[in-house]
Amino acid sequence: MYQSFGNDDMDDIISTTQTVNYDSKMHAAVDSQISGSFSILIRQVERCFVRINSIRCENLMSQKTLPSSAAIVFEIPPCFLLAGEEICRDYMCNALSKTIIDSWIQVLILPKICKEAIELGKTSHGFLVEAQVEAVKETYINDVVDFNDYDSEGQRIPTKPDCPICLLEFGQSTSTIITKLRCCDHCYHGDCILTWLRRNHSCPICRDDIHNPRPNKFIPKV
Numbered sequence: 001m002y003q004s005f006g007n008d009d010m011d012d013i014i015s016t017t018q019t020v021n022y023d024s025k026m027h028a029a030v031d032s033q034i035s036g037s038f039s040i041l042i043r044q045v046e047r048c049f050v051r052i053n054s055i056r057c058e059n060l061m062s063q064k065t066l067p068s069s070a071a072i073v074f075e076i077p078p079c080f081l082l083a084g085e086e087i088c089r090d091y092m093c094n095a096l097s098k099t100i101i102d103s104w105i106q107v108l109i110l111p112k113i114c115k116e117a118i119e120l121g122k123t124s125h126g127f128l129v130e131a132q133v134e135a136v137k138e139t140y141i142n143d144v145v146d147f148n149d150y151d152s153e154g155q156r157i158p159t160k161p162d163c164p165i166c167l168l169e170f171g172q173s174t175s176t177i178i179t180k181l182r183c184c185d186h187c188y189h190g191d192c193i194l195t196w197l198r199r200n201h202s203c204p205i206c207r208d209d210i211h212n213p214r215p216n217k218f219i220p221k222v
């Protein structure tokens with residue numbers, strides 16, 4: 001069983017899609033108690049895309065896999081398992097909220113594990129579900145930046161040696177992708193400008209409005 005489901009959060013500049021791929025295996029429990037246990041292993045992946053809407057194009061800018069934690073185990077006592085959908089759901093919601101699982105992942109996996117628990121609770125006397133969850137967060141920067149501009153020798157040449165946001169030299173940071181704002185051609189690390197654009201719709205250096213750049217602007221030589 002492999003299922004995907006998710007949430008969307010749309011903004012004009014930064015949009016985010018959160019999805020969860022859920023895969024599980026059921027084992028009959030060793031003891032004869034009518035209780036259910038879940039062992040959940042979560043792998044988190046973050047991807048960032050630069051999107052050009054006019055030509056319906058999306059380019060992967062960066063991808064990282066977060067270190068996965070140990071499997072998270074919790075048990076549903078028989079009284080909750082057999083008490084009906086609503087009570088079982090409340091119990092599991094509460095149990096999940098006490099784990100270190102990110103809340104958006106909890107929201108997405110809760111209906112899935114509830115359904116599984118209730119169905120298994122009806123037919124089997126004790127079970128252990130081993131679930132593997134791949135939680136994917138995809139962020140899109142829409143129509144405002146370019147990245148991967150190379151010169152004739154295949155070298156990327158930013159206008160300044162370092163990123164104006166984090167002040168680290170381009171190439172000497174864990175974020176190696178360099179992006180250029182289209183409104184003014186100022187360059188930043190991909191991760192740095194992404195964080196900035198979540199809160200501001202302007203260029204950090206020249207304050208040009210991302211959507212309405214000044215037509216005859218003076219861009220200081222750098």
Ligand SMILES: [Zn+2]
Nearest residue numbers: 163166189192
């Ligand atoms: Zn930076």
Ligand SMILES: [Zn+2]
Nearest residue numbers: 184186203206
């Ligand atoms: Zn600028």
